[in-house]
Amino acid sequence: MxxxxxxxxxxxxxxxxxxxLSKLTVIIGENDTGKTNFLRALSLPLSNNSLDYNQKxxxxxxxxxxxxxxxxxxxxxxxxxxxxxxxxxxxxxxxxxxxxxxxxxxxxxxxxxxxxxxxxxxxxxxxxxxxxxxxxxxxxxxxxxxxxxxxxxxxxxxxxxxxxxxxxxxxxxxQISFNDLKHVVINTIPAERDDFSDSNSMKANNILTKLLVNTLDDSEKNNINSAYTEFFAAIEKTDTFKKILSSDADFENLKDYINQIECIPNLPNLRNILSNITLGYGDDFLYQKGLGERNLVFIFLLFAFYKSTQKSFNLCCIEEPESHLSINNLKLATDFIYKSVNKSNRLLQTILTTHNPTVINKLKINNVVAFNGTEAISLTDVSQNLLDYLRKRPNFDILKLLFADKVILVEGPSEEMLINTFIQTKVNSLNNVEVISIGHKGYKTFLDIWLRINKNNSAKKIGVVRDFDNQQKAKEDHDVYDAENENIVVRTTKEYTLEDDFVRAGDNCKILSELFGTEIDYDTVAQSMKANKTGGMLKICDAMLSPDKTFDLVLPSHIMEIVEKLK
Structure with missing residues (x-):
């Protein structure tokens, strides 16, 4: 369910x-697109857990x-x-x-x-x-x-x-009665959880108390109550206690009253007993540890608490699980959430919000719902090609692709280095262009998912830099995106690859022949670049950024057109 x-x-x-929504939903979106407000809206029709009280x-x-x-x-x-x-x-x-x-x-x-x-x-x-x-x-x-x-x-x-x-x-x-509503519960682990184990608030102790009360069996509860009663009996046996309650020798008849006084536990219910626990971590109190360690324990404890409740439907919402976590701890947290969801009972549903591509790639893109400020777009039906691509490249930053204001997609690192270097030389303007190398020639899968989020959004633009590679049909297929969408720019090299067009732009052939020590010939210079693609491009980029340079290399027209369109 x-x-x-x-x-x-x-x-x-x-x-x-x-x-x-699905049994597991990962919500993504830029700041101020409604992710937190969505979780708060869900708390209105559902029963709220007292750990995260929301007024209705x-x-x-x-x-x-x-x-x-x-x-x-x-x-x-x-x-x-x-x-x-x-x-x-x-x-x-x-x-x-x-x-x-x-x-x-x-x-x-x-x-x-x-x-x-x-x-x-x-x-x-x-x-x-x-x-x-x-x-x-x-x-x-x-x-x-x-x-x-x-x-x-x-x-x-x-x-x-x-x-x-x-x-x-x-x-x-x-109207639905409280008794009917209490079996459909929402629990939220908020993004602002820095005071989880703070020495003043001690929310961690409260969570542990609730977890214990929910999971202890009757025999264990009886043993705790007995031990608590024995604790007070031990107080009675102390000399100080006996001294305090000794009768006054001047008044003999007080003895009958004093002898009837005993030490009785004050309100000995299990919740009060367990609330005196303070969490430790290693040799320290938990509140003495760093925010990252505390937040990791927070996620472990709370998720375990929510999973342990099997008498009600539980919607567990986790805001930004990556908050304050190191790379290693984030990997632990996402793996814990992923495996816990897969092993959970049918009455647990999970929603996460995140700004971290690691979380998305681990929990899978087809569980994602993207907020763009006006609507929520489900990606449950993304193509198998994209799923396979992300499995092969688990560190790919899908968030840059979907939400950067201006994106340029390129085939490999050579184009990525060249465009980033060119942008860096523009010292009088801020760089708000993300250049993403996708590592292969097909862009349609990426353009399709980008359009799901950004179609008709004039504030978002994407450019695609292609090599011709003697593939006329592929060029025509990609040009359709350019023709049908004002915020997409697709440009293809006139010659076979980037290097062939680059050497033919402006005076580049002469400049590059001097840089690589070759004769001034288009094919010779281009072949020298192709022989060591990334190494050669790195040498070019260093020369472009050199304070002593005496030349200006010109970008190929297909790249320059994209840069101009994205301004």
Whole structure:
């Protein structure tokens, strides 16, 4: 059983977000595209774990500001009341459960059975809306009566005291009781977890206490309670305790009262007993260790805690598992998460957000959902070619490809060195171009996935530098991307490879012949470069960056056109 679909309306930056999830989902995106807000939205219809309490009653900043402005504009422009009522800002988060298999899973969700696109599913919805639409409308009309233009209204003045929240079953619009909701739980490991083992907050101790309470059997609990009682009995036997409770010899009749006093444990429940544990790490307290070590232990402990609960459906959300982790610890953490998810029970679903390509490549690109600020794009159906490529190159930075503002894809390191060096010589402009060597000739797989995220986004541009290699059909196939997309530039060498075009640009042949000690001949100089491709290009780049240079090499026209287009 897992949450398969989520629809979020008018919550924070989301206007109408629809997203498909899997048993394991990895969410990627640039800063401020809604990754954290998505996890917070999920906490609204689900039961919250006390480790990460989220209030379900919203405030004005939680409501999409644009929909408030549209509502205010409708009132100021005096549209029909029926239209104004339809434009009242309302927040909703709808989630669907699918793949419900056995009797126990069915018992958790059976009251929420409905139909979605002809298939049975189980659906609940969080609503935050006015108790009475007309009362809110009249209040806002009175508030805006002196406003002559929508620009004068302040969206943050929406009177949310008229609002209330409820969690309902979509099939009958009836409110869901706490007893029914408590078996669908969301647990979040937040990105801001630096105080996890801080000596003041001691969240680590709280987590360990909950983990122990959930997993200790009755026999172990009885042994702990007995040991706790014996601890107080040992206090009674101390000379100091006896001295404190000795009777006053001046008052003989006090003895009868004093002798009845004994040391009884104060509220001896298991949670209170275990809460006195402080975690150590090696010879130190955990809070004395570095942030990276503490965060690694945090992930291990919390994920183990969430996995241990098998009586409820658990949605475990981990924000940026890479936070403060070294290369080795990140590898441990991602391997732990990957294997734990694969071995977990059917009632555990996991969502991660990340900015790290190592996490993506380990947990697989077809588990990724990409946020671009306006929509969430699922990559579950990426081509097998891309999956195979990433398996062969596990350190490939897919995030640079998808989210850099300007990207140039090249076949190998020679083009990569040349373009990066050329950009570096432009001292009066900042370099915001990522040059990525993909290591083979086919670019279509990369352009296809790039378009999934960035199509029609004028702020994002990608260029492709190709060698002709006497492959006219391949050139035509790639030129289609250039013709059909304004933010894609594809250029191919006129001659066979980069070296052939490079020596024919400007006075390059003469300059390079002197650099390599060859005769001034196109084919001879090009062949000298091809004989030692990366070594020769490194020599060229060093010469381009030399403060004593007396020449200017010119980029081949196919590369120069891409650089100009990406400006």
């Amino acid at each position: 897992y949450i398969s679909n989520v629809t979020i309306k008018n919550y924070r930056g989301f206007n109408n977000l629809k997203i498909k 009653r919203l405030s004005v900043p939680d409501i999409n500001s644009n929909c408030i402005k549209i509502f205010y504009k409708s009132i100021i422009e005096d549209e029909d009341q029926e239209i104004q009522l339809k434009k009242i800002p309302k927040v909703s988060v709808t989630i669907q459960f699918k793949d419900v298999k056995d009797f126990y899973e069915t018992e958790i969700v059976h009251k929420w059975l409905t139909d979605a696109d002809g298939e049975p599913c189980y659906e609940i919805r969080y609503d935050y809306k006015p108790k009475n639409d007309l009362d809110l409308l009249l209040n806002v009309k009175d508030m805006l009566k002196d406003c002559n233009a929508s620009e004068e209204s302040k969206w943050f003045t929406l009177p949310v005291e008229h609002y209330e929240y409820q969690i309902i079953s979509s099939n009958n619009e009836k």
